Structures are given as structure tokens and as C-alpha cells.
Amino acid sequence: MIVSGKAVLFGDNINTDIIIPSKYLTSLDPNELAKHAMESIDPSFPNRAKEGVIIVAGRNFGCGSSREQAPLALKYAGTKCVIAESFARIFFRNAINIGLPILEAAGISGEIDEGDVLKIILEEGKIIDETKGRVFSASQLPNFILEIIRDGGLIEHLIKVLRGNET
């Protein structure tokens, strides 16, 4: 699976209240959530993300609550992949479960600049910075997780597995 987009940079400890504030959680519409993604620290994000972006962040991305609305808001805003030094575990699982590609890459945050064009080869954990002509490695995801992402998320994956069991 290959995704590409321009890099948007964020720092350390970007928590779920920043990604999507609690006041919007009464909405079940991911497109509505997307309009408010990151608004308390970067109101221009939803607009910039529309063309398809890759978030590159520091440590502990997605810390805080278990709200799946956080990766949903990012995905529907146009985020193609989130790369960070490290992730809070619930966010990491949620992203996979909704089919948002996610990669942990130690040392990445200082290497990539805002707006760099990135190409990600998910299966190989490879991050190609086409602007700089450099290649970085991320931790490789286990096969069963890659399969969930490729199927478009856990539910799509589960439906496939359940159907497979029937036949």
C-alpha cells in the first residue's frame, strides 16, 4: 500500500482534546468532525488537509481519551497517514481500526520540513521524502495489522473474515 501527500508538522504530546475537542463529540458525522480537526492549535488544518496530507509529529501523538473521533476527524479531513516518534496506544489502535495508515519512526520529527512531498510504502515501513530525496525507515507493522489497514479497517476486515468462514 502506497500513500503520498505533503507533510504537515506537529510537535510532542498532541492530545485527543486538541485533535477534536469534546464539544464536537455529540456528532456522529465524520465529515462534521473533520471541519474541527486540530482547530485549537491550527485552525487552517482542515483546509490544508483537503488536498491529502501526511502528519509528521513528535512523541506521544494522540495521548488522552479513547475517542475514535480523533483519528476519524484526521482521516476525513484528508490525512493519508500519520507518522510520529511514538503514539499513545489507544490512538494507535483506533487509527488502524478505522483504516488510517500509521507509522512509528524514531528520529523522524527533525528530518522532515513542512510541505515536503512524502511517499509512504506501508508494507516496508519506508518513508520517502521526494522533496529532499531522502529515505527514512519506520517500525514495521505486523502482517495482521497491515491486512486490517488494507481492508479499510477492522470492521471491513471482520466482515471479510466472517464471510470467509461461511464459504
Add this chain to the structure above:
Amino acid sequence: MNICEKILAASSETKCVEPGEIIEAKVDVAMINEITGPLAIQTFKKIGLDKVWDNRRIVLVLDHQVPADSVRSAELHKIMRAFAEEQNIPFLYDVGDGGVCHQVMVERGHVMPGYLIVGADSHTCTYGALGAFATGIGSTEMAAVFATGKIWLKVPSTIKINVTGRFRDFVTPKDLILDVIGKIGSDGAIYEAIEFTGQSIREMSISGRLTLCNMTVEMGAKTGIMEPDEKVLQYIKERADGTFRIFRSDPDAKYGRTLDFNVDDLEPMVACPHSVDNVKPVKSIEDVEINQAFLGSCTNGRLEDLELAARIMRGRRVKRGVRMIVTPASSEIYFQALRNGTLEIFIKSGAIVCNPTCGACFGGHMGLLASGEVCVSSSNRNFIGRMGSPEAEIYLASPATVAASAVTGKITDPRMFLEAEA
């Protein structure tokens, strides 16, 4: 093996597991609330199964915005009720019948030692205080649990935190956990479990133990846990029936690392804006003026917390210009505090007592902050915008510090009220 590894081995029906291993575990109890639940329900329906895996192992709690504060909240509540009805789930804690989900879970007998519990809320880790392995998950994952009763988990490496010493008066388990988070850092325990041991833990009330385990997620931990003892068994006996298994860590159990804390000289601590690991002694920031004092949440909204705060509030007034919001964590606590006169002390002092709800802690309703305002809160997160305006500031502290600050109008070391008591 340590207690976490033993529970995970039992729940995945193997003899032995090791950190880093990925297992498929059987879930004993799954909990949702009305913020994460409707998305899980909607997603469960997409799978196309008629029935959940086990209707008696699912708990639904309305707590974040109760009673409904808007039509949109009311619609979410309606989805939860309809799902309980349609799936014949007996454990729906509706408005007036429960309270904050994590308190309801322990109080109403859904948490037992040795259980593997998943909740669609990050503070699910609270239940480790009763010897369960409990962790937060998202809505889609919960939908899959509803369908299969199973979940994949990576066996975490465990940090052992050994606590010795005796708390001084008006110094609480909240001050200890803030101190721990300040030292470990808000990402210092990512993907790991935390096991609390030591004399101070054994001497601690269930209420204090719940506070410690509750905030382990603020270090990124997968769960916080303690070995169940007589106090836990007594607590369970009064609230639950059913079978359970007691697991204890082996003497030669392995840990990622071991940290020692002594509480003899611990003083009241506070987490300053905007990060839970920005922890300082209360004494060092006593000139910070406040607009709001919040006492409540799954961290510190229990009877013991309210009674401690009331010791300070008794016969005193909330400072003019400050509002104090008291939100008991459950209907049971509300009733006990009403009956023993604790709520009367708050009301006489000029505080407002709200119904059990996540309320102000979650920034949903009942006590939001305006721009430029400062709140001292007994809750668990001080992130930007957590309790309302992104331009507000939140200081996290113990119930005693919250009460003392409400009286003086500035962040205050509660020990200044000890002399008056003597």
C-alpha cells in the same frame, strides 16, 4: 510471571505469556458510555450480526452529559437505550441510576479480580485497583468485541512502583500519582503496564487505590494494577456475585523496571497547565488566583474525596469571585454524602452540588471555563481546551487542595487549615 502476564495468559488460554507477544484474549466485561458507545453500536450494526456475543457481559453507562444538555446528547442517549432494549442487555445505567462509568463499574459489581475488561474510555485502567486487567479501547474495536467477545492485545512489559511510608494529613494518593507522573513523564509508560506494590498501597483505601490506577493512562500506560487483598475481597463481597480468580505476581516475576517512592515527606502536588506531567509542589505556585474549583470525576469524586474537602469547607465560605462545583461520582456516593451531611457543608459554604456526571472534567457541560479563566480541579487532564475555552488554564490537584483553594481564592496548600483544626 507478574499479575498482568498471569491474567493475560489465563484469558488467552495459554500457560505462559511474555512481554511483546501478541495474544487473542477473551473479554470478561465490555463497557461503553454515550460518547463512545453510539459509534460502537453504529459500527456493530455494519457487521450484520443480529446478536452481541454475550448480553450479560456488556455494560452501558450514560455519564458524560447527563441529564442530556442538548438535543444532540439526547439523541446519543436514545441510541444507547434502544441498543440495550434490542439486545436485551440488563446493565444499562441510565440518568439517576448510576454516575460516572468507572465508579459505576466498580460500585455495581462489574469488576472482579482476574477479569480482562475493556472499556471505550481511556480511564478504564481504574479497575486494576481490584486486581483486574482493564484497558481503554476505541469504538470500532468495541464493535468487534461485541461481535466476537475477543480482542488482540500485545502483552505489555510492566513497571513496578513500590510505595512505602505514611501519608501526612491532607496529603493524598492524588498527590502521589501526580508526583509519579511528574517523574515518569506523560509518555514514560507508553505500551507498558504499571503494578503498584508496597506497604503504603496495602494500607490505602480502595478509593485511593482507584485514584492511583485511574491516572496511569496519563503516563501512556495500558493499565495500572494491584494485587487484590482482603480489602478488595470485602469490597467485592458487598457488591458482586460470581466467580473470579485471584492472581498474584510470582516472587521471581520480571519487570521492565522498578521504581521506589516514599510518601513520608510527600507534600501536596499540582499539575500545571497544559500537561499532566508539569508537576510542582503546591507551595511553589501559591500566588496563582483561581476562578473555579472543581471537585469530582472518576479520579476524585468518591465519598472519601468529598469528606476530605468538607473538612476544610466546614464553617467557611467559598471566596467571593470563585465558584466551586461539586460533582459526586455516582448516585450512591451522592446519597451517602447527602445522608452524612457532607453535601450540606458544601451548600452552606456557597458551593454548588451537581448531579453525578463527567460534566466539567470532560468539558461537556456543568462548569465550562471562559477564556482567561483559571480552574483548580480534582480531575485528570489539564490539556488545552479540556474544560472549555482553549484560553483557560487548568491546575490538577487533590480534593484537599481544591477545597483550600476555593476558600482562599488562590491555589493553596491545604495544610494551612490543619492548625485551625487542631
